[in-house]
Amino acid sequence: MEARILDELRTIVGDHGLISSPEELHTYECDGLTNFRVMPRAVLLPNSTEQVQAIVRVCHRERMPFVARGSGTGLSGGALPVENGIVISLARMNRILEVDFPNARVVVEPGVINLDVTGRVSPQDYFYAPDPSSQSICSIGGNVAENSGGAHCLKYGFTTTHVLGLEVVLPDASLVHFGGKTLDAPGYDLAGVFVGSEGTLGIATKVILRIVKRPECVRTLLAAFPSTNEAGAAVSGIIAAGMLPAAIEMMDNLSIQAAEAAVHANYPNCGALLLVELDGPVAEVEALMANVKEICRSNDASEIRVAQSDAERALVWKGRKAAFAAMGRISPNYIVQDGVIPRTALPRVLSEIERLSKEAGVRVANVFHAGDGNLHPLVLYDRRISGQEEAAEALSSKILELCIAAGGSITGEHGVGEDKKKAMAKMFAEPDLATMQRVRCAFDPLQLSNPTKIFPTPRLCGEKPGEYAPHAIESAGIAERY
Amino acid sequence: MDTATKPEASGLHSALRYKFIAIVGNENLRAGAPADAVGGAQPKLVIDPGTESELAEVLRLSNDAGLAVIPRGGGTKLGWGNPPARADLILSTARLNEIIEHAWADLTVTVETGCTIQKLQETLAQHGQRLALDPLWPEKATIGGVLSTNDSGALRLRFGALRDLIIGVTIALPDGTLASSGGKVVKNVAGYDLPKLVTGALGTLGVITRAVFRLHPLPRSKRACSITAANAEEAQRIVLAIQDSKLAHTFLQSHFSDDATPTSDILFEGTEAGLTAQEAQLRKLCGAARVSEASTATWAAREELWSFSEPSTTAIAKISILPGDLARTIGGVERTAKLHQLRWRALAYATGIVWVRLEGRPGGLRGALQLLRVELENQGGSLAALHRPEKMAEFDAWGSAGDALGVMKAVKNQLDAKGTLNPGRFVGAI
Numbered sequence: 001m002e003a004r005i006l007d008e009l010r011t012i013v014g015d016h017g018l019i020s021s022p023e024e025l026h027t028y029e030c031d032g033l034t035n036f037r038v039m040p041r042a043v044l045l046p047n048s049t050e051q052v053q054a055i056v057r058v059c060h061r062e063r064m065p066f067v068a069r070g071s072g073t074g075l076s077g078g079a080l081p082v083e084n085g086i087v088i089s090l091a092r093m094n095r096i097l098e099v100d101f102p103n104a105r106v107v108v109e110p111g112v113i114n115l116d117v118t119g120r121v122s123p124q125d126y127f128y129a130p131d132p133s134s135q136s137i138c139s140i141g142g143n144v145a146e147n148s149g150g151a152h153c154l155k156y157g158f159t160t161t162h163v164l165g166l167e168v169v170l171p172d173a174s175l176v177h178f179g180g181k182t183l184d185a186p187g188y189d190l191a192g193v194f195v196g197s198e199g200t201l202g203i204a205t206k207v208i209l210r211i212v213k214r215p216e217c218v219r220t221l222l223a224a225f226p227s228t229n230e231a232g233a234a235v236s237g238i239i240a241a242g243m244l245p246a247a248i249e250m251m252d253n254l255s256i257q258a259a260e261a262a263v264h265a266n267y268p269n270c271g272a273l274l275l276v277e278l279d280g281p282v283a284e285v286e287a288l289m290a291n292v293k294e295i296c297r298s299n300d301a302s303e304i305r306v307a308q309s310d311a312e313r314a315l316v317w318k319g320r321k322a323a324f325a326a327m328g329r330i331s332p333n334y335i336v337q338d339g340v341i342p343r344t345a346l347p348r349v350l351s352e353i354e355r356l357s358k359e360a361g362v363r364v365a366n367v368f369h370a371g372d373g374n375l376h377p378l379v380l381y382d383r384r385i386s387g388q389e390e391a392a393e394a395l396s397s398k399i400l401e402l403c404i405a406a407g408g409s410i411t412g413e414h415g416v417g418e419d420k421k422k423a424m425a426k427m428f429a430e431p432d433l434a435t436m437q438r439v440r441c442a443f444d445p446l447q448l449s450n451p452t453k454i455f456p457t458p459r460l461c462g463e464k465p466g467e468y469a470p471h472a473i474e475s476a477g478i479a480e481r482y
Numbered sequence: 483m484d485t486a487t488k489p490e491a492s493g494l495h496s497a498l499r500y501k502f503i504a505i506v507g508n509e510n511l512r513a514g515a516p517a518d519a520v521g522g523a524q525p526k527l528v529i530d531p532g533t534e535s536e537l538a539e540v541l542r543l544s545n546d547a548g549l550a551v552i553p554r555g556g557g558t559k560l561g562w563g564n565p566p567a568r569a570d571l572i573l574s575t576a577r578l579n580e581i582i583e584h585a586w587a588d589l590t591v592t593v594e595t596g597c598t599i600q601k602l603q604e605t606l607a608q609h610g611q612r613l614a615l616d617p618l619w620p621e622k623a624t625i626g627g628v629l630s631t632n633d634s635g636a637l638r639l640r641f642g643a644l645r646d647l648i649i650g651v652t653i654a655l656p657d658g659t660l661a662s663s664g665g666k667v668v669k670n671v672a673g674y675d676l677p678k679l680v681t682g683a684l685g686t687l688g689v690i691t692r693a694v695f696r697l698h699p700l701p702r703s704k705r706a707c708s709i710t711a712a713n714a715e716e717a718q719r720i721v722l723a724i725q726d727s728k729l730a731h732t733f734l735q736s737h738f739s740d741d742a743t744p745t746s747d748i749l750f751e752g753t754e755a756g757l758t759a760q761e762a763q764l765r766k767l768c769g770a771a772r773v774s775e776a777s778t779a780t781w782a783a784r785e786e787l788w789s790f791s792e793p794s795t796t797a798i799a800k801i802s803i804l805p806g807d808l809a810r811t812i813g814g815v816e817r818t819a820k821l822h823q824l825r826w827r828a829l830a831y832a833t834g835i836v837w838v839r840l841e842g843r844p845g846g847l848r849g850a851l852q853l854l855r856v857e858l859e860n861q862g863g864s865l866a867a868l869h870r871p872e873k874m875a876e877f878d879a880w881g882s883a884g885d886a887l888g889v890m891k892a893v894k895n896q897l898d899a900k901g902t903l904n905p906g907r908f909v910g911a912i
Binding site: 181 | 673888
């Protein structure tokens with residue numbers, strides 16, 4: 001980078017807000033997805049909206065791309081730096097600005113840690129509902145970019161459900177406000193479009209969140225099944241009975257073993273484990289829990305436990321939330337996949353994954369948000385064995401193709417980022433992607449904000465997209481548009 | 483040959499008219515009638531395409547020819563928004579009314595947007611499910627119209643608005659593109675969330691042809707109670723206390739008017755055991771305020787607010803406030819109504835959405851709406867005037883979109899550069 005630009009940036013954030021030495025820049029060359037690495041030209045650590053604006057103003061003038069970064073826990077490479085670009089870390093903008101209990105609203109800066117919002121409001125018995133597994137370190141700004149989910153989205157929704165308004169620095173450095181503390185602000189729902197846009201539409205500098213009153217009680221049931229088929233049938237039974245649990249999680253035998261080895265959650269050793277959480281008024285929850293137990297029993301559950309205390313409940317969840325990291329106990333390397341399928345396709349997709357896994361000689365452990373169909377197959381391999389990494393990557397891609405073929409999605413909560421750009425073209429037809437890119441052009445005509453992410457084929461703004469033509473598989477009658 | 487098939491009767495270039503007929507067939511195109519007028523403008527043609535691609539093709543030809551297109555579903559909320567700057571053609575979704583797939587075991591449905599809410603709900607109920615939304619006039623209102631106007635009722639408190647229920651969408655853009663976004667699964671973060679972009683966009687970005695929704699089970703049992711309060715302050719205290727409690731109610735709405743004491747209705751859904759326990763808790767919480775069983779009339783409260791006999795002396799506004807500003811807002815409505823000599827009543831949801839009906843002289847109505855909007859916008863809220871007397875002097879239906887208007891216009895320009903769809907009807911003359 002030219003020295004004059006670096007100096008200009010330094011005057012905005014001060015010496016302590018600028019990282020430009022190669023040793024220190026290494027920390028920022030990737031996010032939670034470590035197989036892609038790009039060295040940024042510099043990392044800026046602003047501590048105010050004005051500083052973010054000033055930095056973006058320089059980027060806009062110099063046509064220099066930038067990537068916003070929260071805690072860097074993302075799993076799709078969304079915060080991966082781009083060539084010749086800078087990284088803007090929002091970590092220092094970590095103040096909770098306002099807490100309003102009567103209206104159940106909280107206003108935060110983007111660097112605030114997800115769990116700290118709940119920490120701040122829990123004395124009054126409120127919580128912030130989205131709970132990604134990384135919630136103790138991931139930031140609200142990152143959650144906004146990725147539209148993060150978690151185990152409890154089945155009942156409580158996603159980040160987008162809980163973001164009411166945003167202050168955003170657009171890629172031309174202007175400051176705008178989307179949504180607000182009140183609902184249905186006049187105009188387009190740009191907050192709805194911004195959440196989940198993976199940093200490609202600008203940088204959020206303030207976020208208005210909705211908080212939720214804690215339910216009267218929470219009960220967590222653990223049931224052991226001979227295989228994922230019976231566990232899956234129990235999930236269908238629960239849904240068919242008209243219940244909407246706060247969470248339904250499934251783990252297969254390999255995941256159970258890993259979780260046991262890592263955190264000793266005292267899980268039964270079985271073919272598949274189901275974790276069902278109900279919350280709400282005591283009388284309601286007890287009545288429904290009796291129902292859930294019956295359904296599990298009639299689907300051959302060998303063991304059913306209901307966590308009786310908060311401590312027991314925490315232990316049950318600890319095993320589930322540690323499942324990814326626990327894979328390190330049974331495999332030196334692994335890929336975390338994040339596909340979604342209609343829940344009813346589960347038996348078919350799981351047996352197909354099993355077949356592919358045997359064929360490739362690569363083990364797959366399955367952890368599953370069973371209520372909403374979000375599948376997290378963990379593809380296990382050993383990098384030291386030649387050819388295994390490639391085999392694992394190939395298997396991982398095939399699993400995504402299974403999800404698309406089942407009418408699902410390539411990502412339920414981790415985002416597209418750098419990782420799944422190519423798969424986007426398999427999930428969406430060209431006119432779909434072109435339309436999304438037109439929206440991008442409305443926000444960022446020069447394509448400075450996290451360019452090169454999400455879309456398989458970048459399109460310059462102003463370039464007219466082609467007319468609609470049916471996708472090949474559509475013409476052949478194999479697929480139809482939804 | 484009736485007038486509908488005579489090119490000159492429509493005032494449109496005959497070649498274009500024949501192109502339309504070639505796409506949709508003679509029987510699905512007719513001349514506009516007085517009943518088709520929108521905001522005083524009578525479109526020349528009404529076209530009823532039978533498929534998504536027919537609709538997209540008609541839209542593309544209209545766009546190329548510089549015609550202004552008004553998309554229409556059941557026509558129940560066609561008066562919402564500003565009068566169109568131009569209106570040449572009504573593009574009706576009436577024939578796009580198929581329920582494509584109710585994947586009941588996955589709790590999702592894919593539906594064409596000309597389908598009425600009632601038809602959809604009846605189909606879903608066969609598997610004990612529902613779209614957890616209570617929009618106005620379900621027997622006539624279509625999925626597309628409800629989406630475009632972002633209409634929601636009391637159930638929003640528990641289940642969210644359309645933005646929280648829609649998971650996938652297909653839209654026809656003025657250049658003829660048919661684009662899909664989202665998908666058929668509830669959890670999905672692949673690509674931009676265009677379902678949210680077109681929800682509440684009043685048909686100004688594209689015509690929604692297909693939508694996918696997440697569904698909820700129908701409740702096993704329900705119980706509703708009414709709570710009478712002495713005044714608006716007490717009503718607000720009760721509402722906020724309920725919201726801050728551990729009750730798991732499905733809705734909570736309050737009625738205010740110039741001739742009755744405030745009452746609030748609360749609905750519980752669940753098992754009988756759960757309902758009994760919650761009702762007992764509610765009675766404890768309300769203290770001295772009288773709690774009684776609610777009459778079924780409360781379900782229709784919003785439609786009742788909308789059923790007025792004198793459109794020329796009535797205004798209806800959708801107000802958005804913070805729940806904690808309820809009493810202050812009702813006080814403001816009361817004062818303003820008095821000042822302009824108007825009758826008034828209001829239906830307030832615990833979400834902060836308040837529907838207000840004002841009755842009196844058009845001049846007074848305009849003055850009151852103006853005054854209320856200024857006050858509300860100063861508090862960070864908004865006021866949308868969704869029914870105004872025809873004789874009332876010009877008054878923007880929406881109010882300020884703030885500093886986001888520039889991006890909104892840029893989005894409009896990207897998707898509908900010629901201003902073909904509903905020109906001038908939305909915020910900032912979009």
